[in-house]
Amino acid sequence: MSVRLACSTALGAVLLLTAPAASAQDARTIAEAEALRDRALESNVAYSLVSELTTRFGPRLAGSTSEQASARWGADQFRAMGFDNVAIESFPLALWERGEARVEILSPFPQPLTVVALGGSIATPPAGIEGEAAIFETYQQLLDQPEGSLTGKIAVVLQDTVQAQDGRGYGATSPVRGQGPTEAARRGAIGYVLRSLGTHDHRFAHTGATRVGEGTVPAFAMSPPDADQLRRLIRLTDEPVRMRLFSTAGFTAQTTSQNVIGEVRGREAPDEVIVIGGHLDSWDLGTGAIDDGAGVAITAAALKLIEDMPRQPRRTIRVVWWGSEEVSQPPPAQGLAGARHYAETRRDQMASHVAISESDFGAGPIYSLGLPAATPPAFRQAALRVLTPLGILNDPAPATGGGPDTGPTVALGVPAFRLNQDGTDYFDTHHTVDDVLDRIDPASMTQNVAAWAAFLWLLADSDVDLRPETSSAP
Amino acid sequence: MSVRLACSTALGAVLLLTAPAASAQDARTIAEAEALRDRALESNVAYSLVSELTTRFGPRLAGSTSEQASARWGADQFRAMGFDNVAIESFPLALWERGEARVEILSPFPQPLTVVALGGSIATPPAGIEGEAAIFETYQQLLDQPEGSLTGKIAVVLQDTVQAQDGRGYGATSPVRGQGPTEAARRGAIGYVLRSLGTHDHRFAHTGATRVGEGTVPAFAMSPPDADQLRRLIRLTDEPVRMRLFSTAGFTAQTTSQNVIGEVRGREAPDEVIVIGGHLDSWDLGTGAIDDGAGVAITAAALKLIEDMPRQPRRTIRVVWWGSEEVSQPPPAQGLAGARHYAETRRDQMASHVAISESDFGAGPIYSLGLPAATPPAFRQAALRVLTPLGILNDPAPATGGGPDTGPTVALGVPAFRLNQDGTDYFDTHHTVDDVLDRIDPASMTQNVAAWAAFLWLLADSDVDLRPETSSAP
Known part of the structure; x- marks a missing residue:
């Protein structure tokens, strides 16, 4: 399975038309990929899917009856689209529910703040929590405080999330949400409020998820304007700022979540599998349109275009709509329950997993293609030949992951690729009540489908190997 | 008081420099107005005021302790700015409080909607209200239903509010909010949900206020995307849509609201009064930055610039921060409690009210000047000479009102003028939780102050009469 395509120079099209079909840079394969790409641009399957998904089911909190019902609907859609081996694979999950959340400034300038509980947060006592706010401009300033120094206080972190096309600003502030409540608790705090990780x-x-388990405190995110308000407020006074927090959040029941799976079976190498997908669960505030109705719809629509081809591709393409991407689980479990279930139940099949990638960054246009370091240059060149007309560049950085739900599979040695989307405005909406269908631009979504369909055809209708030589030896 | 300025042709500046100071088109007055205008553009008094107002007091619901405290602060600001005759004039008010509001679709596709109670709405029973939705694309379709035809149903109106620079789209849909719940109740409905009057x-x-009193039903506004969701949802099913409504809104107490008043006294004709201002109360969701922190700040900052002039203007300019503009009152009272209190306690002074205008349309740039039909052409010409460099046009339509709080005074015969703001995006934010300082563009706000200060100087440092000849006879 280690066909190395050393020749990356341009070959005459006439010559290529007579070459065997197993190489992605064959003219026939390229022409088919281009046809798929162009057909995708005339289609609205992805937008129809995400529209119906978000309209029928609204929010799809992990483990909720809504997520379960949307999975049954998804399996029906897969069957209607002609996919093979359609299945729902369930797994146990603890159900976290948001309940009510309120944060207000008590003094010196009483007013309510706009907040939500962080996912996985614990509740306050029924009477709420009152205390003086210890307000930090940056998370590092909180970390610089000695243990015990925040005893009885409510820790507040105002740090901004930097806007960036590739979302790296969110990566930088993720610990403020993930670890912040625990770090605040370690220093004696009784509650935690952060500026939302929004741009x-x-x-x-x-x-968004925060660390679950012992040693944490009730945790909230306030809207960016509320953080701006606090900044101004503390400049108007020398008095301590007192706040009250109230939340009824918590894990309330044992339930199940599930992955929904469908395939287009390969005609020559059905056991060689390319895995794509998105996550079907969403946070409970919006209707999960950009996170991640878009991704499940884009990948399923791309596979549907391939299903509609006159012949099957050489390899199998599997779409997975992962369950429970968002909500972390109480120890000893971790997050990404659906993705872990997928990988752990297929440990013995990982060698035949060709590659994996997820669409989980909204519906903004794809602007670059990221491939593993071991990718044969001729394959990369073929892919860019097909994708460049869509406005897609080569990403020179090697792809080391393919999205959150690919993590457990990638950890078992499966190569990842990335169709990198422009996420400049993704964190304006992500994890808010405003994550609704209105945030999706249908034209940009169609560009995504075209890129996925065309790239998948190249990868699936070939025997190209994306693994490093050493690991791909039989 | 009926100086008619028939000559509107250009006069030589040298000649004007020697003319009496009482005409607005005098070169000296114009030069002073231009200097005021240019000085205003270097100032940030208005932004500082609205920043501190919204930060210290947050929401300022009519009759709340927050509105009362902001009025005391406002009087202190007026005194600090050197205004004369600073006063707080209180009046009784019924306090309406929002409490909690929830609307959800029960079937066939269960999900929560994002809603708020309409201002003045009554509560549901504690268990809420359940019923089948009668969904209308337009308000007219609801009005077309016969009495009794909606018995036991929840009336839902999806009509859009049209975006327009001058806000006329809001005028067109205002009855959907103001009268809708009563019209629905008359036809037997048990609840009412409208698409928010947002663009x-x-x-x-x-x-936003709805009609208060007998014969209405609990009334809610859903966000625009929720209305879009309902539109899609009913296309996916033939089943009836069942909804549940819950609200604890209602009038809870007798309280007081107040107007805050300050003046720059006229040097020659102190009894001739020009009234400007905005309303200090806000809805309870945001912090009332564009509605109407901007207006109170713009008008006070303009007056402060005039206060700082080397000499007082000929006439008095009075700034009023009206209380309780937003919340209607239970019968027999009406809305605009502060504006009515202002006019009713000054019925005998209306003849000496030169003109009135309010800034209550956000902080967008002023693009046209509207004057009464009787305005002397030379005065209009002088005003446009000063305002044109700010990007302000003549509004050929006669000004018949000067903003909501001018209504009761205008009804008593006082002329109104308007500095018309571009409100294209005003109804994106108006009456929402997002009405916060972040929505204000300081540069645009400064343009407003410059226009107000310059125009006020022209009007106050003259004896121009804006009344029709017949009504201005002594």
């Missing part, structure tokens, strides 16, 4: 200045608060 | 597609619901 806008509207009054939406962003939820 | 955007984000998940903010807009409150």
Whole structure:
């Protein structure tokens, strides 16, 4: 399985038309990929899917009856689209529910703040929590505090999330949400409020997972304008700022979540599998349109275009709509329950997993293709030949992951690729009540489908190997 | 008081420099107005005022302790700015409080909607209200239903508010909010949900006053994306849509609201009064930055610039921060409690009220000047000479009102003028939780102050009469 394509120079099209079909840079394969790409641009299957998904089921919190019902609907869609081996694979999950959340300034300038509980947060006592706020401009300033120094206080972190095309600003502030409540608790704090990990200045608060388990405190995200308000407020007074926190959040029941799976079977090498997908669960605030209705719809629509081809590709392409991407689980479990279930139940099949990638960054246009370091240059060249007309560049950085739900599979040695989307405005909406269908641009979504379909055809209708030589030896 | 300035042709500046100071088109007056205008553009007094107002007091619901405290602060600001005759004039008010509001679809596709209670709405029973939705694309379709035809149903109106620079789209849909619940009740409905009177597609619901009193039903506004969701949802099914409504809104107490008043006294004709201002109360969702922190700040900052002039203007300019503009009152009282209190306690002074205008349309740039039909052409010409460099046009339509709080005074015969702001995006934010300082563009706000200060100087440092000849006879 280690066909190395050393020749990356341009070959005459006439010559290529007579070459065997197993190489992605064959003219026939390229022409088919281009046809798929162009057909995708005339289609609205992805937008129809995400529209119906978000309209029928609204929010799809991990483990909720809504997520379960959307999975049954998804399997029906897969069957209707002609996919093979359609299955729902369930797994146990603890159900976290948000309940009510309120944060207010008690003094010196009483007013309510716009907040949400962080995902996985614990509740306050029924009477709430009152205390003086210890307000930090940056997370590092909180980390610089000695243990015990925040005893009885509410820790507040105002740090901004930097806007970036590739979302790296979110990566930088993720620990403020993930670890912040625990770090605050370690220093004696009784509650935690952060500036939402959002890149806008509207009054939406962003939820998202925080560390679950012992040694934490009730944790909230306030909207960016509320953080701006606190900044101004402390400049108007020398008095301590007192706050009250109230939340009924918590894990309430044992339930199940599930992955939904479908395939287009390969005609020559059905056991060689390319895995794509998105996550079907969403946070409970919006309707999970950009996170991640878009991704599940884009990948399924791309596979449907391949299913509609006159012949099957050489290899199998599997779409997975992962369950429970968002909500972390109480120890000893971890996050990414659906993705872990997928990988752990297929440990013995990982050698035949050709590659994996997820669409989980909204519906913005794809602007670059990231491939593993071991990718044969001729394959990369073929892919860019097909994708460049869509406005897609080569990403020179090697792809080391393919999205959150690919993590457990990639950890078992499967190569990842990335169709990198422009996420400049993704964190304006992500994890808020405003994550609704109105945030999706159908034209940009169609560009995504075209890129996925064309790239998948090249990868699936070939025997190209993306693994490093050493690991791909039989 | 009826100086008619028939000559509107250009006069030589040298000649004007020697003319009496009482005409607005005098070169000296114009030069002073231009200097005021240019000085205003270097100032940030208005932004500082609205920043401190919204930060210290947050929401300023009519009759709340927050509105009362902001009025005391406002009087202190007026005194600090050197205004004369600073006063707080209180009046009784019924306090309406929002409490909690929830609307959800029960079947066939269960999901929560993003809603707020309309201002003045009554509560549901504690268990809420359940019923089948009668969904209308337009308000007219609801009005077309016969009495009794909606018995036991929840009336839902999806009509869009049209975006327009001058806000006329809001005028067109105002009855959907003001009269809708009563019209629905008359036809037997048990509840009412409208698409927010907003011109955007984000998940903010807009409150705003509805008719108060007998014969109405609990009334809610859903966000625009929720209305879009309902539109899609009913296309996916033939089943009836069942909804549940819950609200604890209602009038809870007798309280007081107040107007805050300050003046720059006229040097020659102190009894001739020009009234300007905005309303200090806000809805309880945002912090009332564009509605109407901007207006109170713009008008006070303009007056402060005039206060700082080397000499007083000929006439008095009075700034009023009206209380309780937003919340209607239970019968027999009406809305605009502060504006009515202002006019009713000054019925005998209306003849000496030169003109009135309010800034209550956000902080967008002023693009046209509207004057009464009786305005002397030379005065209009002088005003446009000063305002044109700010990007301000003549509004050929006669000004018949000067903003909501001018209504009771205008009804008593006082002329109104308007500095018309571009409100294209005003109804994206108005009456939502997103009405916060972040929505204000300081540069645009400064343009407003410059226009107000310059125009006020022209009007106050003259004896121009804006009344029709017949009504201005002594």
